[in-house]
Amino acid sequence: MLIRIDNLKQSLGFVKLYEQKQCPISEVRPLYHRECEPLICPSYQDLQGMWRSSVPVCANNGYTYGHIHQVRCLKDFMPNIEVLHEGGCTLYEVRKALGLNVKKKACSEKRISFEQNAICTWNNVTYANPFKALCAMRPRLREKIGGVCGCPFQRSCEKAHELQQSLRSAPIKERTKFVVCGSDWKTYRSQHHLECTRRYNSYLYMIHRGRCKHLEEPCPEKLKFIKTPTPVCGSDDKSYVSYDALICAQFRISKGLKYIHSGACVRKT
Incomplete structure (x- = not known):
């Protein structure tokens, strides 16, 4: 990392002034006598098998995340965050998450500049993400389908x-x-x-x-001999060893069971 010489001199001068006029350095004591805990997101092994890292997911805050791993990381800081479904958030979901004063909030939203969740509206205009679409909102603007028009x-x-x-x-x-x-x-x-x-x-x-x-029986015998699990999350907030296992559970246990996203579920707190 490059540091300009004048900035370095100023920094050293500040330290010297601090030592002379404020208090001796020896009086500064650490709060804990141990290494600070770094901010570490869940590792690949925490996902208990292979997963699709390129598949985006939509969370209940209206944000679209690049993959489920990001939501797992945020869970410790945002306990109420949940995954709604695989794929980017729709215009309706973002509007619902923003609540009142939708246009004002969308225009001031920082994610408007970097979120990659292109949507196509009914007037065949592509917006980089729902926040940009809502910021430029015209009366009754509706989403045609997620993704670039065409x-x-x-x-x-x-x-x-x-x-x-x-x-x-x-x-x-x-x-x-x-x-x-x-x-x-x-x-x-x-x-x-x-x-x-x-x-x-x-x-x-x-x-x-x-x-x-x-x-037809969607419970193949091979489910008993899975060597490399590819976990998926069901609507019952339970992780299944594979998509086939989830469909098998849907057939034998609960017809209302649905697929939510690739990867192990983000546990509720």
Whole structure:
């Protein structure tokens, strides 16, 4: 680190003046006779296995974090922070977190200058993050889809919306023509609907075309022999050894169980 000579001289002069006029250095005593505890975030091993470090998450304060590890680090200082879902916060979620005087708070929010959570509004304008969008808020500004305008998620959501509109008055047989079964063992109206939902679930993919069959068993035998766990967090605030294990628990224990994010859960206090 480079230090200018004049600044160094001033600093030394201040120390000398302090020694002469204030008190002898020998009178300064440490508060504790031990090494200061550094600010250390949870280590990789604390996550109990592999995890997806590039997957962002949305917290209940309206902030989008680069990955769950950052939220785990903040938990000691912000006990009430919780993860809402995988993927960036929506315009609605940020507006709700800010409360009253949304535009004023959004414009003064420091994260407006560095948060990377691009959103596309209904007027096809891309904003770097929801705070910038709310700061430039026009009446009834709504989010089209997360991400830059024209991104794959947006195109899938647009196609899903168009398909849904075109099949609104169609016979039931025609409306179920495009349904697919997802890896979460839920039936989606089309592959476009499934791809649109992938913004909030990076493990989601199409298993097969047609409805998911209730007789299918999503609990493979390989769950008994997992060597390298890839933990995920469920809506019951419990960590599962893998996404397959969570889906198995959903099938056998609780149908309402949902996937929240990759990595072990951030424990509630």
